[in-house]
Amino acid sequence: MAKETLLSKGMWEQYSEKVRDRMNKPGHFGEITKDEAHKANLKLVDVIHGSEACGDAVQLFLLVDKDNVIKKARFKSFGCGTAIAASDMMAELCVGKTIDQALRITNLDVERALRDNPETPAVPGQKMHCSVMAYDVIKKAVASYKNVDIKEFDEAEIVCHCGRITRKQIEKAIIEKNLTTVEQVIEATGAGSYCGSCIRPGGHEEKNVYLVNILDDVLRRTGKKEEASVTTGVRDIPFSELKMPQKLKKIEAVLDQIVRPALAADHGGLEVMDLENTTVFISYTGSCAGCAGALHGTLDFIQKTLQEKLNASITVKPFQG
Secondary structure, three states: OOHHHHOOHHHHOOOOHHHHHHHHOOOOEOOOOHHHHHHHOOEEEEEEEEOOOOOOEEEEEEEEOOOOEEEEEEEEEEOOHHHHHHHHHHHHHHOOOEHHHHHOOOHHHHHHHOOOOOOOOOOOHHHOHHHHHHHHHHHHHHHHHHOOOHHHHOOOOEEEOOOOEEHHHHHHHHHHOOOOOHHHHHHHHOOOOOOOOOOOOOOOOOOOOOHHHHHHHHHHHOOOOOOOOOOOOOOOOOHHHOOHHHHHHHHHHHHHHHHHHHHHOOOEEEEEEEEEOOEEEEEEEEHHHHOHHHHOHHHHHHHHHHHHHOOOOOEEEEOOO
8 A cells, every 4th residue: 555545644653663564564464374374274254344434344363272372374365555554563462372362352452563662653533443443353363263152242332433442431431430520531541542533523433322411420429520620521622723533534524514515516526635734635527527616615614614614724725645
């Protein structure tokens, strides 16, 4: 996956060097055949798992000895570069571990192992779901090996799938630390600090319950609802102060609500290719791709819409790949 074909500088640099390397040259890519397993006198585990969030899938192959130790791991990934990098690291972390130890590998372990330094995330927050898929396929492999239902490994209700943070953990933190705002919940638990879709409705993934709901429920049950002097919503942070994933999320929301329906009426569309400060780089699709007006009137329409809804300093330019 070449940098030039997907992203320009702003977004690309949010990925660690380890992720970039494994996107292009995964060390554990491939498959393990039944013949190979038979010759090595090892048990072959072959499972496939797909992600509803992005339509990606990963196939995992494990060779396991009589002591339940994973001797070799290979994978095939049908998806984006982040899914490939996460799957490659997941396969590497499995080797040398017992089946039960591999089950304890989480998506956070995968993401941390892909970091260049401990303090800087390996991937943008909105791509954390790719490492979740790597975690889920391990569970499926262990369930297959033990011939049990995968539901036996499911945790309590997970609210933040990026961080595998459960409702029980969130409620415990709210009560023990006397939290009264969503910002405090995010800081204390880590929930919502990745893609942000579990904070409140309107994110890129629909949830059964959100942080705002849990906080409100706990405050009511504990009789602290009236004591909270601030709202349980997310503070209205100025666009210029948002991090890039949050800016992109707001931009996509405006485009989905206003711009894309207008373009779709003429069988056209657009994709956001990059964001640098307040400059949005777009690429047209459908009939818009060959329309002369797309570089003038349509571009002005998109820019004015984003300026009115989000920030007056936003500019929109065609992406030059």
